[in-house]
Every structure is written in C-alpha cells, then in structure tokens.
Amino acid sequence: MVEVTGPIRVVVVDDDPLVRGMLTMMLDGADGIAVVGEAADGDEAVTAVDRHTPDVVLMDIRMPRVSGITATERLRRRPRPPEIIVLTTFDTDDHVVRALRAGASGFLLKDTPPERISQAVHAVAAGMPILSPSVTRRLMRHVASGAEAYEEARARLGLLTERERDVVVAIGQGRSNAEIARDLLMSVTTVKAHVSHILTKLDLTNRTQIALLAHDGRLV
Structure with missing residues (x-):
C-alpha cells in the first residue's frame, strides 16, 4: 500500500x-x-x-x-x-x-x-x-485446474505460522485489514505487521499476490 x-x-x-x-x-x-x-x-x-x-x-x-x-x-x-x-x-x-x-x-x-x-x-x-x-x-478457473501451482503454493504456505495462514485466508476472501482484525480478534496494527511478514517470507509485493497464492493453495 x-x-x-x-x-x-x-x-x-x-x-x-x-x-x-x-x-x-x-x-x-x-x-x-x-x-x-x-x-x-x-x-x-x-x-x-x-x-x-x-x-x-x-x-x-x-x-x-x-x-x-x-x-x-x-x-x-x-x-x-x-x-x-x-x-x-x-x-x-x-x-x-x-x-x-x-x-x-x-x-x-x-x-x-x-x-x-x-x-x-x-x-x-x-x-x-x-x-x-x-x-x-x-x-x-485457472486455480481449479492448476495442479503444479497447487503443489508450489502449498510448499510456500508451509513457511507461515498458523496465525499468518489465518491472515492469508482472510486476504484471499477479500477482507480488509479492519475486517481481519475484527474476525481474528487482533488490532489493525497487528494485522498490518502480519501482512508485512507474509510479504517478506513469501517474497511477494502486494496483497493481490497473497490472495492468488491462497487460491492456488486452495485455502479459500
């Protein structure tokens, strides 16, 4: 952002x-x-x-x-x-x-x-x-047919903590930081910190790529 x-x-x-x-x-x-x-x-x-x-x-x-x-x-x-x-x-x-x-x-x-x-x-x-x-x-349609993308996504998602995976799922569902904070019972500041850590761990640049990875890994 x-x-x-x-x-x-x-x-x-x-x-x-x-x-x-x-x-x-x-x-x-x-x-x-x-x-x-x-x-x-x-x-x-x-x-x-x-x-x-x-x-x-x-x-x-x-x-x-x-x-x-x-x-x-x-x-x-x-x-x-x-x-x-x-x-x-x-x-x-x-x-x-x-x-x-x-x-x-x-x-x-x-x-x-x-x-x-x-x-x-x-x-x-x-x-x-x-x-x-x-x-x-x-x-x-692309996600549903991408077996290779699924395997790669699951391997990358395995690098995350359980809480970070929860945030990835919420991003994949299109939720805002405020909505994630409400649903996961954390502050917006904490959500932003998780998003930043996820981007760094997975070598991604924005939330759209996080959402795409969540769909590739069939978390949503």
Missing part, C-alpha cells in the same frame, strides 16, 4: 492516444485524483514513474516495445513501487494470471464504467486489490 497525502497521483499508460486522453480527462476530474503523467508503452511507463512518482499507474497490456506486464514486473521491483491497475480489452486467463503474478493490484476491462475505474484507483491506493467479475471467474 502506498502512503498517500493529498490527491492520488496517477500515470496513465496506453499506446492509443485517444484512450490516454479519455482516461486522463475522466480521472483528472474525479474527486481526490490527479493525473500527473502519461506514457505510450512500457518503457515510457518506467520513465514516467521515475519522473512523476505516482501513487497508482493505469497500465495497458499490449503495447509496442515493452508490454504492460513487463513494465509491471520492473516497477514492482522498485523500493517504493506504485500500485498498478491493468486496464485492457484482453481478459484471457493467461493475461489475468501473468498480470497478477507480475504484481498488479487490479485488473479491469476498458469497458468498465468510469466511476468504477476511479473507485478502483482509490481502492488500490488504500491497499485493496480490485478485479472485475469476469476476471475473477477466469482466475478461479
């Missing part, structure tokens, strides 16, 4: 200038959001993030030179990476899983209503993953 003070700073990345312009116009007029930069491909996206230090990046997938998935992988390896929402017309199973494993915090289709996109920006800036309903269905 990024620490946001003031408007949420957003960079829009899409190789279509009309789409970039539409998204910029829509988001720049939304409450609590400021578009601070644009990019036409994944390579430019990395440069734009370095220049503008956004809180959230809206990232297309299929772009010339460097794809959105490759750019997401590069950005999420940064010491203080932005949250990334993949916004695309392509929602194949492969695209969904690759984007989430790369570290995207959200995956929405370009026909998502404008108000939903702005809500997603606010949500991922607050540390909550966002997936469109069709994307969630595709992800569940």
Whole structure:
C-alpha cells in the first residue's frame, strides 16, 4: 500500500492516444485524483514513474516495445513501487494470471464504467486489490485446474505460522485489514505487521499476490 497525502497521483499508460486522453480527462476530474503523467508503452511507463512518482499507474497490456506486464514486473521491483491497475480489452486467463503474478493490484476491462475505474484507483491506493467479475471467474478457473501451482503454493504456505495462514485466508476472501482484525480478534496494527511478514517470507509485493497464492493453495 502506498502512503498517500493529498490527491492520488496517477500515470496513465496506453499506446492509443485517444484512450490516454479519455482516461486522463475522466480521472483528472474525479474527486481526490490527479493525473500527473502519461506514457505510450512500457518503457515510457518506467520513465514516467521515475519522473512523476505516482501513487497508482493505469497500465495497458499490449503495447509496442515493452508490454504492460513487463513494465509491471520492473516497477514492482522498485523500493517504493506504485500500485498498478491493468486496464485492457484482453481478459484471457493467461493475461489475468501473468498480470497478477507480475504484481498488479487490479485488473479491469476498458469497458468498465468510469466511476468504477476511479473507485478502483482509490481502492488500490488504500491497499485493496480490485478485479472485475469476469476476471475473477477466469482466475478461479485457472486455480481449479492448476495442479503444479497447487503443489508450489502449498510448499510456500508451509513457511507461515498458523496465525499468518489465518491472515492469508482472510486476504484471499477479500477482507480488509479492519475486517481481519475484527474476525481474528487482533488490532489493525497487528494485522498490518502480519501482512508485512507474509510479504517478506513469501517474497511477494502486494496483497493481490497473497490472495492468488491462497487460491492456488486452495485455502479459500
């Protein structure tokens, strides 16, 4: 989760200038959001993030030179990476899983209503993953058929304490820190500490990857 003070700073990345312009116009007029930069491909996206230090990046997938998935992988390896929402017309199973494993915090289709996109920006800036309903269905199909992913996930989950596994299950169910604290009878501060330890132990970068691992390991 990024620490946001003031408007949420957003960079829009899409190789279509009309789409970039539409998204910029829509988001720049939304409450609590400021578009601070644009990019036409994944390579430019990395440069734009370095220049503008956004809180959230809206990232297309299929772009010339460097794809959105490759750019997401590069950005999420940064010491203080932005949250990334993949916004695309392509929602194949492969695209969904690759984007989430790369570290995207959200995956929405370009026909998502404008108000939903702005809500997603606010949500991922607050540390909550966002997936469109069709994307969630595709992800569940992938998990149900992934025997190899299941074995790998169970081995990694074995590194966690029982309490950390409880937190992983709750994240996989889409619960917020406040809801986890209530259900597991602990403080929000303790929940955040558990999440931080889980990310470090499992070499993950965000809650979406924790949720994906929980589904791969069939904890939820």
